[in-house]
Amino acid sequence: MIKDILLPDLGEGIEGAEVSEVAVAPGDTVTAEDVILVLESDKASMEIPAEVNGTVTDISVAAGDEVKTGQPLMKIEISDSADAVAEEPALSEEKEQIVTPPKEEKTQEVTLPPTIEETSSTDNVFASPGVRRLARELGINLQTIKGSGPKRRVTKDDLNGYIKLQMAMSAGSIPAPQPVIDFSQWGEIEVQKLTKTKRITGERLQQAWQLIPHVTQFDVADITDLDARRKEVKKVSAEKGIKVTFLPFLMKALSIVLKERPEFNSSLDHKNQNLVLKNYYHLGVAVDTPSGLTVPVIRDVDKKSVFELSEELMDLIARARDKKLKHNELKGGTFTISSLGGIGGTGFSPIVNPPEVAIMGVSRSAWKEVYDKVSREFVAKFIMPFSLSYDHRVIDGAAAAAFTSRFADVLSDLDHFKD
Numbered sequence: 001m002i003k004d005i006l007l008p009d010l011g012e013g014i015e016g017a018e019v020s021e022v023a024v025a026p027g028d029t030v031t032a033e034d035v036i037l038v039l040e041s042d043k044a045s046m047e048i049p050a051e052v053n054g055t056v057t058d059i060s061v062a063a064g065d066e067v068k069t070g071q072p073l074m075k076i077e078i079s080d081s082a083d084a085v086a087e088e089p090a091l092s093e094e095k096e097q098i099v100t101p102p103k104e105e106k107t108q109e110v111t112l113p114p115t116i117e118e119t120s121s122t123d124n125v126f127a128s129p130g131v132r133r134l135a136r137e138l139g140i141n142l143q144t145i146k147g148s149g150p151k152r153r154v155t156k157d158d159l160n161g162y163i164k165l166q167m168a169m170s171a172g173s174i175p176a177p178q179p180v181i182d183f184s185q186w187g188e189i190e191v192q193k194l195t196k197t198k199r200i201t202g203e204r205l206q207q208a209w210q211l212i213p214h215v216t217q218f219d220v221a222d223i224t225d226l227d228a229r230r231k232e233v234k235k236v237s238a239e240k241g242i243k244v245t246f247l248p249f250l251m252k253a254l255s256i257v258l259k260e261r262p263e264f265n266s267s268l269d270h271k272n273q274n275l276v277l278k279n280y281y282h283l284g285v286a287v288d289t290p291s292g293l294t295v296p297v298i299r300d301v302d303k304k305s306v307f308e309l310s311e312e313l314m315d316l317i318a319r320a321r322d323k324k325l326k327h328n329e330l331k332g333g334t335f336t337i338s339s340l341g342g343i344g345g346t347g348f349s350p351i352v353n354p355p356e357v358a359i360m361g362v363s364r365s366a367w368k369e370v371y372d373k374v375s376r377e378f379v380a381k382f383i384m385p386f387s388l389s390y391d392h393r394v395i396d397g398a399a400a401a402a403f404t405s406r407f408a409d410v411l412s413d414l415d416h417f418k419d
Contacts, residue, residue, distance in 0.1 A: 003052050005036065005073045010046065010327045016068040017046065018196060019061050028056045030076065037061070037073060040196060046327045054078040070150070126153035135159060197292030208354050213392040216349040217400040221408035223365060224382040229414055237307060246384075247285070247339055248309035249417055250362060253410040255281045255302035258335060261403055263394060265334045267355040275394060284333035284353060285313065287320040294320050295353060297333040306417060341365060341384070350389050357391040358400075360407075384411075 010017060017039040024036045030050040037048040058075040061067055125142045127135070131154055135142050145162050147154035183189050194202075226249060237244045258265040262277045269276055281302045284295040296316040301309065319325050336353045339362040350361040365384040372379050388404050410416055 001078045002057065003054065003076045003078050005048075005051060005076060007039075007048070007067050007069055007071045007073055008327070009069050010039075010330075016066055019063050019065045019067060022059060022061065022063055024050075024056050024059070024074075026056050026059060029079075030054065030056060039067070040323070046325070048073065050076060052076055052078050126150075128153075128156070131156055131159050138163070195291040197289070197294065201292050205351050208351050212352050212354065214349070214352060214389055215392045215397065215400070216387050216389045217397070217404050218347055218385070218387045219401075219404035219408060221384045221386065221411045222370070222381050223384045223411055225414055226411055226417070227365075227382045229417060233306065237310065240307075242307060242310050243314055244306065244310045245313075246341065246362075246365075247313060247337070248306045249411070250337060250339070250360075251283050251285075251298070251301050251309055252306060252417060253407055254283060254335065254337065254360065256410050256416060257403060257407050259302065260406065261399070263399065264358045264390070264403060266357055266394065268357070268391075268394060272393070278334045280334065282332050282334050284336035284356075285316070286336060286338035286350075287317050289321045289323070291323065294325070294330070295333065295336060296320050296325055296329050297331065299332065335359070337362065347385050347387055349387060352389055352391055357394045358403075359389050361387040361389070363387075 007017075019037060020040045021038040022036075023038065024030060024034075030036060031053050032049065032051055034050045035047040036050045036056070039046045039048060054076040056074060057077050060072050060074055067073065126147060126149070127142055132142065140159070140162065142154050142159075145154050145158050146152065147158055149155045149158075223246070226246070230244060230246060230249065233244050258281055262279075263275065265278050265281065267276045267278070268274070280300065282297050282299045283301050284297045286293055286295050296319075298304075298309065298312055298316065304312070316325070316329065333353070333356060335356055336350075336359040338350045338359065340348065341362050341364045343364070345363045347363050348361050350359045352359050363385045365382055367380050368383045369378040370381040370383070371377075386404070386407075388400055390400050
């Protein structure tokens with residue numbers, strides 16, 4: 001039996017990737033765990049396994065190709081009888097088209113504007129009845145939209161994207177193209193190509209900034225006692241070969257506050273009419289890598305100790321910088337934290353990472369003289385500045401101020417970090 005290997009879902013907001021390496025050749029024997037392709041997306045390098053035991057019969061992609069979710073990568077003739085029994089017989093394209101009615105595509109939380117094709121023909125357009133009906137009601141020629149579904153089917157997302165694009169164009173909200181400037185006329189220049197990660201991350205950050213009404217709340221926390229506790233923990237962790245920074249403590253504190261204020265651990269649905277509250281606490285951690293910013297996700301932060309979080313952070317950060325993260329380690333986040341404390345700065349406004357509704361930015365802590373109302377004296381305190389950027393459609397200023405105040409209180413109470 002021949003198995004078609006398709007590109008799996010690469011994570012939230014990742015629609016495709018570039019093939020950086022084809023690890024097999026026709027005729028090679030592979031097992032289910034063997035790596036057959038290495039992909040480079042905007043966030044990480046990902047290894048694609050064979051999924052079955054067998055022999056590679058055909059390869060449909062090459063290094064440098066851009067591939068999208070669901071695209072055929074190669075064919076493998078299954079040799080393992082167990083795999084053969086588990087596989088369901090595949091219908092031919094022609095038979096599948098006749099037997100299987102077209103389904104409504106799931107609405108993506110982040111969609112790119114559709115490509116518009118210039119044509120007057122209305123023939124050979126694949127679309128669901130619902131999409132066709134809406135297009136007729138709005139007087140839209142589906143042939144002018146390049147479909148993103150199978151067989152170039154025009155999906156509901158494609159139609160909605162087309163409508164939004166037309167509205168943006170008519171409202172003048174689409175930015176004008178950058179003017180072409182010859183900078184060499186004023187002196188010597190050097191052109192350096194942006195990495196794929198920086199290029200695509202930049203596009204998504206721009207999109208997030210344009211679509212989300214951002215507000216940033218700034219605050220500070222007294223971490224004097226926490227600093228002392230961390231130094232105690234470092235002595236124990238050093239014996240285990242684990243590096244303990246402030247970040248695991250901050251993550252634990254965030255999980256506590258997020259449970260108390262669930263709107264910060266939520267997402268708007270695709271219609272922006274309902275709030276999806278999440279009862280799990282998966283925190284994304286912004287990591288600066290040689291190829292650009294990437295955000296691996298640590299799951300179930302509320303259920304892990306500071307030692308466990310430190311060990312997992314060490315592993316994820318190292319693999320992020322080596323571009324060895326797996327695609328499932330980049331999705332499912334509910335809240336993101338970006339720490340620049342080890343670099344410097346007194347404050348910054350991070351951009352919300354959709355579909356999340358808030359993100360925390362942490363800057364460098366410093367010793368400051370703070371007036372103590374009890375002793376009526378100035379005392380030295382270790383002060384950490386931090387900021388909270390949030391989606392103003394979901395969170396108002398009072399809630400944000402209460403969140404940062406509560407976060408600072410949790411950091412000052414060492415009972416939260418007994419483990």
